Amino acid sequence: MRWSSNRIQFTLGKCRDFAKKCASPFMPTEAILACTRLHLEIDPTVSVSMIPIKKGASGRTIVRVFPDGQTPFIGIHWKPERPDNDHFVPVARFLKKARVNVPEVFYENRNKRVALVEDLGDVDLLSMKGRPFAERAPFYLSALEQIDKLFYAKAPKDLELMPAFDDALYRWEQEYFMEHLAQDYLGMDCVALRNSEALRKLAARLGASAKHLVHRDFQSQNILLHDNESWLIDFQGLRRGRQEYDLASLIYDPYMDHSAEEREMILDLWERIAEDRPAAAMLRDCATQRLMQALGAYGKLVEKNNDEWYQQFIPVAARLLQEVVANTELEDLLSPFLRQAQRSVWVRPTFLT
Numbered sequence: 354m355r356w357s358s359n360r361i362q363f364t365l366g367k368c369r370d371f372a373k374k375c376a377s378p379f380m381p382t383e384a385i386l387a388c389t390r391l392h393l394e395i396d397p398t399v400s401v402s403m404i405p406i407k408k409g410a411s412g413r414t415i416v417r418v419f420p421d422g423q424t425p426f427i428g429i430h431w432k433p434e435r436p437d438n439d440h441f442v443p444v445a446r447f448l449k450k451a452r453v454n455v456p457e458v459f460y461e462n463r464n465k466r467v468a469l470v471e472d473l474g475d476v477d478l479l480s481m482k483g484r485p486f487a488e489r490a491p492f493y494l495s496a497l498e499q500i501d502k503l504f505y506a507k508a509p510k511d512l513e514l515m516p517a518f519d520d521a522l523y524r525w526e527q528e529y530f531m532e533h534l535a536q537d538y539l540g541m542d543c544v545a546l547r548n549s550e551a552l553r554k555l556a557a558r559l560g561a562s563a564k565h566l567v568h569r570d571f572q573s574q575n576i577l578l579h580d581n582e583s584w585l586i587d588f589q590g591l592r593r594g595r596q597e598y599d600l601a602s603l604i605y606d607p608y609m610d611h612s613a614e615e616r617e618m619i620l621d622l623w624e625r626i627a628e629d630r631p632a633a634a635m636l637r638d639c640a641t642q643r644l645m646q647a648l649g650a651y652g653k654l655v656e657k658n659n660d661e662w663y664q665q666f667i668p669v670a671a672r673l674l675q676e677v678v679a680n681t682e683l684e685d686l687l688s689p690f691l692r693q694a695q696r697s698v699w700v701r702p703t704f705l706t
Contacts, residue, residue: 381414381430384465389418389428392460392469403428411587413438417472426459429468437515441589442468444514448591451506453499454584473584478573479608486615493603494622496576496583500599501626503566518567518594520560523642527552529649535690538652538667546690551682559638563593571599572606597631601640605677607647607670637677644674648694668695 382403389401400421405414414430431438442463448455456471478496481489508514516522531543546552568575569590577584600623604616611619624630648670654663671694678684 382416384430384462384467385414385416385418385428385469388460388462388465388467388469389420391462393420393423395420411435411438411589418469424472426472427456427470429470431466433466437589438466439589440513440515440591443512444588444591445470447508447512448506448585448588451502453502453506454495454582455588456584456586473577473579473586476578478576478578478583481578482573482609486618490618490622491581492576492578492583493619494625496571496585496603497600497619497623497626499583499585500568500571500596503568503599504596506566508566514566515569515590515592517563517592518560518598519563520556523556523559524553526642526646526649527556529653530645532649533656534648534652534667534694537656539690539693541690541693545686549683549686551686555638555641555683559595559598559642562595565593565596566591567594567596567599568602569594569598571602573603573608595635595639597635597639598643600631601636601643604636605640605644605673607644607666607673610669610673637681640677641674641681641683644670644677648674671695 382405385403386401389395390397390399395401402419403416404419405416406427412432412435416428417425418428419425429441431441433439442458442461445455445458445468449457456473458468458470460469461467478489478492481492527546531546535541535543535546568585568588569592570587571585575585575587577586604611604619620630648667651663651667651670654660655667671691675684675688675691675695678687
């Protein structure tokens, strides 16, 4: 999780200036400021300051809001281009009712696409990377307990979610890997990948069932540590799918880069909750799929968004994926791409014009 440390005092004029710097025609910070005043019923003379939070890749503006003399909270503004962000508030309220640890929504203005939510602090699971596993274990256990609650949660019929995982969505994730990692980032030919019957079979196996609610991005940046428990954020992509996908997302999280021993210890924690481990073949399939999706996302963020911070995780995710597909029918197919992605410094080719 990456945080900006600059606090900004917002008058309306400064808010407009900051919005312009954000290059958004919707002036997201001004919308958050207006909703803050409506929610708290305060007039423009009351000082409100904000700290921009740069986190993840969900296409939202997120700030910590400091109304003068009141408890801070988080302001979120989203753009209409990504339909999953429209689901954040209704999903948050559903999860809160299901006793899943998520921030409380204090205020929503759908016309302005703004939500004001509980501030759970700055500390995420990623911030504990490198600490002894014994110190991290209670938070892994708490995080896994939230996923177990999802397993039993019954969504109301009128709750609109993102489309369930099926073989078409899994194929889309695979194409994401091909386009943004293999083709755009590595500059490699993807014909063999696109023609692969083994990848089609993987998507078909995974898409054969989508019974359970899954977070879809269950990784260390989306798990906040608050009051000695784990709390989920960025859950707007909630949908039906396989629980093993969420488990694989945490166990094979490239940000944390768990050792094989640590992965086993996380599975031990899950077994304490579920009284069983996931089938090894299905966990492997989900890990394969998830790591391909993650690599595609990293490639896009680096190439299209010019966000070099994600580049460091490409070799890590490639190494994990190579380990997962070892001795499977996907090993020979994916190895050339994964070996190239693991180069310590990848210098993209330059073309003379």
